[in-house]
Amino acid sequence: MSDGQAGSQTDVRLDDDPGLRPEREAVVGAAGRPRRRQRGERLMVPEAEFRSYYGKAVINEPTWKAHDIAxxxxxxxxAGASSxxxxxxELTGRPHLARACKTGALCALGGSLYALIHDLGRPGRFLHMLRVFKVISPMSMGTWILSGYGxxxxxxxxxxxxxxxxxxGRAATVGAGLTGTLVATYTAALISDTAVPAWHDGYREMPFLFAGSAAASAGGLGMLAAPVGEAGPARRAALAGAAAEFxxxxxxxxxxxxxxxxxKHGLGGRLLRVGQALxxxxxxxxxxxxxxxxxxxxxxxxxxxxxAISTRFGIFQAGMSSSRDPRYTVEPQRARLARxxxxxxxT
Structure with missing residues (x-):
């Protein structure tokens, strides 16, 4: 047997001969998963690193359209923050500010419902969701919140x-103001309940981001429509909202x-930076x-x-981008398993 043939046979030995090259040692895991190595074991090949099949996305990208959902x-x-x-x-004696925000809230609510129904495909689907009351479902709770707020x-x-x-009108104004806080923030729970990495993993901060953005937009509406002498609450809401969002x-x-x-990068990152600056x-x-x-x-x-528009569209685009790249789905899962x-x- 020639030297080359002998070398090709000894290269695949599985014993503990110290003459073996460490990079050739094989350690096999059960059920295709890497097992924890025992003390003294040496890897002869690097552990397999799953990326995805030819770099294709691991999860399906949402079929939502930016102009509808964002x-x-x-x-x-x-709408919610304006109410x-x-x-x-209303409660502090600023009638012009109150009237401007009430009408602005109703117009924004109408546009929001149109965008939602346009995404659903037909109005009946919104009404069908009222047949279920499911506390653990953000979509179900959001439907009921909108039905009570509208x-x-x-x-x-x-x-x-x-x-x-x-x-x-005064009673309805106070009721809409209380319910409006839920309308302004429940959508954060709605998108965080998906498998989209940038949305799902950001579930802790997303409600505060949405609340801040909503308050800033309502403050902007108040500053735009109310006299300067009555716009004090709007200015304070805008400042607090912009700071919370940032x-x-x-x-x-x-x-x-x-x-x-x-x-931070791509279209979503650019829109978020513009939104923060504005x-x-x-x-x-x-x-x-x-x-x-x-x-x-x-x-x-x-x-x-x-x-506020740039921020919401930025969050939407960032989430869609993260769903296309398998790294943002696989690597966090592997890190959690390693931890x-x-x-x-x-222990």
């Missing part, structure tokens, strides 16, 4: 415009690690020049609304 996220947040701001204006927002706006039934985004990016890459600029403008100048207040309000193995070995 528009629904923005308009729903604007809350309208209640604040009539109150409609009555509040109608009485504000016509001047009829002021007591009924802080929640940074915390989420830091905590998610590699999964946060779509939130929101902060609008809030600062409102708190400075917007206190005295009607034109500055309107400019700040427009910037806040544009910033579980380490913790099991320690």
């Amino acid at each position: 528009g629904y996220l923005f308009l729903g947040g604007l 809350t701001l309208a209640a604040a204006g 009539p109150q927002a409609g009555v509040a706006a109608a009485t504000a415009v016509t001047g009829w039934f002021p007591r009924l 802080a929640a985004t940074k915390l989420m990016e830091h905590r998610l690690g590699p999964v946060a890459e779509p939130l 929101s902060l600029a609008g809030a600062v403008t409102g708190m400075t020049a917007g206190r005295r100048s009607r034109a500055a207040a309107a400019a700040g309000g427009a910037a806040l609304l544009a910033g 579980a193995e380490t913790e099991g070995a320690v």
Whole structure:
């Protein structure tokens, strides 16, 4: 037997001959999964690293359209937060601010429902969801929240415009303001309940981000439509909302690690950066020049609304991008398994 033939046979030995090259040792796991190596074992080949079949996505990309779902996220947040701001204006004696936010909330709610129904395909599907009341389902709870909020927002706006039934209108305004907080934030739970990595893994910060963005947009509407003398609550809501949105985004990016890459890069990242810049600029403008100048207040309000739109579309695009790349699905799962193995070995 020639030297080459002898070498080809000894290269595949599985004993503990110290003459074997370490990179050739084979360690086999049960059921196709890597097992924990025993003390003294040496790997002759690197452990297999699953990426996905030819780099294809592991999960199905959502079939949602940006103009429907991202528009629904923005308009729903604007409607809910505007109703809350309208209640604040009503209770503090700011009639112009209250009326502007009530009518703005109703218009935003109408646009939000149109976008949702357009995505569902036909109106009957929205009504069909009312046949179920499931506390653990964000979609079911969101349907009931909208059903309770919509009539109150409609009555509040109608009485504000016509001047009829002021007591009924005041009660509806307060009720819509309380329910509006849920309308502004339940969509965060809705998208976090999906398998989309950037949304699912950001479940902790997403409600705060959505609440901040909604408050900033409602503050922008109030600054745009109400007189400067009545827009104090709107300016404060805008500043608090922009700060909360910025802080929640940074915390989420830091905590998610590699999964946060779509939130920083690509179309989603660009839209989020633009949204943050516009929101902060609008809030600062409102708190400075917007206190005295009607034109500055309107400019700040427009910037806040544009910033909220950019933020919601940025979140949507970042999520869609993360669903296309298998790294954002596989690598976090492998990291969790590795942590579980380490913790099991320690205990």
